[in-house]
Amino acid sequence: MSLRPLVEGDCGAVNPLVQLGGQFTRDVAHKDEGLTKAQFERSMRSDERLVQEFFGQAAGPPQSFQMDTLLQEMRDINISGDGVSQQQCMQDQVASQWSADFTQQMAPALPNNMVHMQPQPQPQLHYVREFFDGPGTSSRNFYAPPMMRQPYMAIAAGPQQHNTFFDTNTIITENIPMAQKGESVDDWITDYQTSKKENEQTVTNFNEKFWQRLQEEWQKLAEENEHPWLSEYNENLDAYKEYEFAEENPMSELDNAFEKGKEYLSKGDIPSAVLCFEVAAKKEPERVEVWELLGISQAENEMDPQSIAALKRALELQPENQRVLMALAVCYTNEGLQNNAVRMLSNWLQVNPRYQHLLTAHPELHSEQISLASSLIGANKLRELQQIYLEAVRINPAQVDPDLQEALGVLYNLSNEYDKAVDCYRSALHVDPQNAKVWNRLGASLANGSRSVEAVEAYQQALLLQPGFIRVRYNVGVCCMNLKAYKEAVEHLLTALTMQAHTNAARELPNAAAATTAGGQHQMSESIWSTLKMVISLMGRSDLQGYVSDRNLTALNEAFKE
Amino acid sequence: MSLQSDAVFQKIIDGLQDNQAKAKAVNGVFLYKITKDGKVVKEWTLDCKNAKAYEGPAQGIKVDTTLTVSDEDMVDIALGKLNPQAAFMKGKLKIAGNIMLTQKLAPLLKTDAKL
Numbered sequence: 170m171s172l173r174p175l176v177e178g179d180c181g182a183v184n185p186l187v188q189l190g191g192q193f194t195r196d197v198a199h200k201d202e203g204l205t206k207a208q209f210e211r212s213m214r215s216d217e218r219l220v221q222e223f224f225g226q227a228a229g230p231p232q233s234f235q236m237d238t239l240l241q242e243m244r245d246i247n248i249s250g251d252g253v254s255q256q257q258c259m260q261d262q263v264a265s266q267w268s269a270d271f272t273q274q275m276a277p278a279l280p281n282n283m284v285h286m287q288p289q290p291q292p293q294l295h296y297v298r299e300f301f302d303g304p305g306t307s308s309r310n311f312y313a314p315p316m317m318r319q320p321y322m323a324i325a326a327g328p329q330q331h332n333t334f335f336d337t338n339t340i341i342t343e344n345i346p347m348a349q350k351g352e353s354v355d356d357w358i359t360d361y362q363t364s365k366k367e368n369e370q371t372v373t374n375f376n377e378k379f380w381q382r383l384q385e386e387w388q389k390l391a392e393e394n395e396h397p398w399l400s401e402y403n404e405n406l407d408a409y410k411e412y413e414f415a416e417e418n419p420m421s422e423l424d425n426a427f428e429k430g431k432e433y434l435s436k437g438d439i440p441s442a443v444l445c446f447e448v449a450a451k452k453e454p455e456r457v458e459v460w461e462l463l464g465i466s467q468a469e470n471e472m473d474p475q476s477i478a479a480l481k482r483a484l485e486l487q488p489e490n491q492r493v494l495m496a497l498a499v500c501y502t503n504e505g506l507q508n509n510a511v512r513m514l515s516n517w518l519q520v521n522p523r524y525q526h527l528l529t530a531h532p533e534l535h536s537e538q539i540s541l542a543s544s545l546i547g548a549n550k551l552r553e554l555q556q557i558y559l560e561a562v563r564i565n566p567a568q569v570d571p572d573l574q575e576a577l578g579v580l581y582n583l584s585n586e587y588d589k590a591v592d593c594y595r596s597a598l599h600v601d602p603q604n605a606k607v608w609n610r611l612g613a614s615l616a617n618g619s620r621s622v623e624a625v626e627a628y629q630q631a632l633l634l635q636p637g638f639i640r641v642r643y644n645v646g647v648c649c650m651n652l653k654a655y656k657e658a659v660e661h662l663l664t665a666l667t668m669q670a671h672t673n674a675a676r677e678l679p680n681a682a683a684a685t686t687a688g689g690q691h692q693m694s695e696s697i698w699s700t701l702k703m704v705i706s707l708m709g710r711s712d713l714q715g716y717v718s719d720r721n722l723t724a725l726n727e728a729f730k731e
Numbered sequence: 732m733s734l735q736s737d738a739v740f741q742k743i744i745d746g747l748q749d750n751q752a753k754a755k756a757v758n759g760v761f762l763y764k765i766t767k768d769g770k771v772v773k774e775w776t777l778d779c780k781n782a783k784a785y786e787g788p789a790q791g792i793k794v795d796t797t798l799t800v801s802d803e804d805m806v807d808i809a810l811g812k813l814n815p816q817a818a819f820m821k822g823k824l825k826i827a828g829n830i831m832l833t834q835k836l837a838p839l840l841k842t843d844a845k846l
Contacts, residue, residue, distance in 0.1 A: 503845045506753075613843075613844035703742040703842070711733070
């Protein structure tokens with residue numbers, strides 16, 4: 170094409186025609202002024218189309234053209250800058266080469282067999298660089314790069330230029346006299362030798378310190394005893410160690426406290442019975458029955474921590490007491506101490522002459538290791554124990570052993586299989602329908618298995634049989650709360666608290682007025698109070714929270730009277 | 732701003748104080764973000780490592796698990812009406828961090844009936 174040389178530039182140089190074309194096609198504002206694009210095209214004649222074609226051809230290059238200029242500019246920058254940067258690069262390379270050579274020479278002397286020394290050569294390298302950088306900078310002045318010098322000479326006047334040239338020359342010769350150089354090398358070698366010794370010193374120091382610190386750390390760990398598995402084990406064993414007696418017991422002068430306590434228990438007045446048993450336990454601390462009945466009463470009194478303490482004491486005195494083992498297993502279950510509950514139930518099986526042979530096949534279950542096992546292993550033990558209990562049930566399927574069913578029910582509660590637990594308690598009740606405790610356990614299993622409505626029926630049975638069963642009152646309260654019947658929940662919880670606070674025993678005694686406040690405070694369960702607190706705040710009655718924290722039962726009874 | 736779930740957390744605080752050993756057995760730090768109408772309105776920290784709980788973000792301790800749940804659902808979980816696992820599956824309960832630790836939380840939240 171004849172147009173080609175017009176459009177294409179010479180060897181990538183700027184082509185003025187292309188530049189013009191680019192400018193014209195890109196001038197959008199000018200083209201669109203007053204006309205839309207369609208009108209412009211319609212009014213175009215054939216010659217104009219030719220022009221358009223030409224411009225269309227020309228419209229292509231502008232972008233590449235622009236790139237060209239950019240590239241050109243970059244090249245220009247490179248060319249002007251190159252001389253300097255190349256020179257610098259070379260010098261830097263030489264310097265690093267020198268220092269590298271030098272360190273290589275010195276390297277065998279470095280104690281590279283020591284791991285802790287690895288970061289140490291760094292300052293020496295630095296020193297090497299400093300040393301070579303010194304003369305390096307001055308030599309850069311001396312061998313001034315031609316590219317640098319040319320513009321400088323162009324600007325500077327003649328004599329001045331000579332002066333500066335001479336000056337730099339003398340500076341260099343002054344800077345590196347040979348003698349000084351040798352001296353500094355000697356200095357450096359001695360410096361290095363001393364620093365090497367220092368380094369060795371610091372390494373040994375560091376090692377000593379490190380081991381010392383490690384030892385201290387281990388000692389600290391051992392002292393703190395922070396391992397969760399260890400603390401879990403210890404705490405579970407040590408919890409509820411001591412039984413706390415009521416500070417002021419109105420029964421303290423009673424002579425036949427134990428008999429009186431049993432009398433109250435048969436009447437269903439649990440809080441009074443507890444007070445009597447406490448007196449008896451103080452008088453006869455070696456008598457198993459006292460501790461046993463105290464523990465069982467405290468459980469019915471919704472005081473699990475106290476119950477566990479009393480039952481543990483009973484177990485110390487008589488390790489093969491089946492009733493105590495069962496009661497303790499239940500308490501541990503309520504308190505969420507799975508491992509302890511499993512241990513109690515395996516002991517229960519062991520002391521039971523009818524079933525103990527079953528355990529011989531599983532020696533690991535009745536060994537002391539159970540208490541040491543973590544909660545994970547505990548889950549396996551629980552499964553195994555459930556299997557053994559099921560075997561025990563199968564020995565005589567025709568005749569149901571209610572105690573065995575009760576124990577199995579506890580085990581299913583532990584594994585959160587509430588429906589199975591319900592079945593166990595139902596079959597136990599089939600044999601012994603007058604047992605309020607089992608009715609309560611049935612109710613609790615139902616409630617925990619989210620069958621609150623059925624649970625209420627079971628609780629009703631329990632209360633019919635034993636109206637003073639504090640724990641059932643509490644359970645009914647929890648059940649009502651879970652059903653969001655807050656008002657009823659409060660009523661039941663307040664009833665339970667009132668029963669605990671105003672014991673019949675205290676009322677029958679002459680010094681009752683003084684005793685009820687102090688003794689009553691201790692007799693009330695924390696668990697009932699905290700549940701009451703929750704119900705009241707769920708009701709939105711924050712105005713009553715003060716009474717709860719003050720343990721002001723009369724005011725609360727007054728508020729919910731209507 | 733008072734929420735329904737405040738009662739639940741108040742109970743947890745009481746429970747932690749009453750039974751420190753039980754709390755420490757959980758051995759985790761939980762941050763609850765309570766939402767109302769889709770917005771986080773309150774935060775509670777359950778520091779079971781030190782057996783304490785308080786309103787607001789964790790103070791000077793690393794949070795193991797963050798749980799986000801609405802005010803109403805929190806109450807339902809505590810009352811046993813809503814199973815935490817089911818709530819998690821339905822997306823009502825969002826858990827970030829160590830999910831296994833939350834399994835240990837149930838006894839602290841729920842008020843169980845006693846055998």
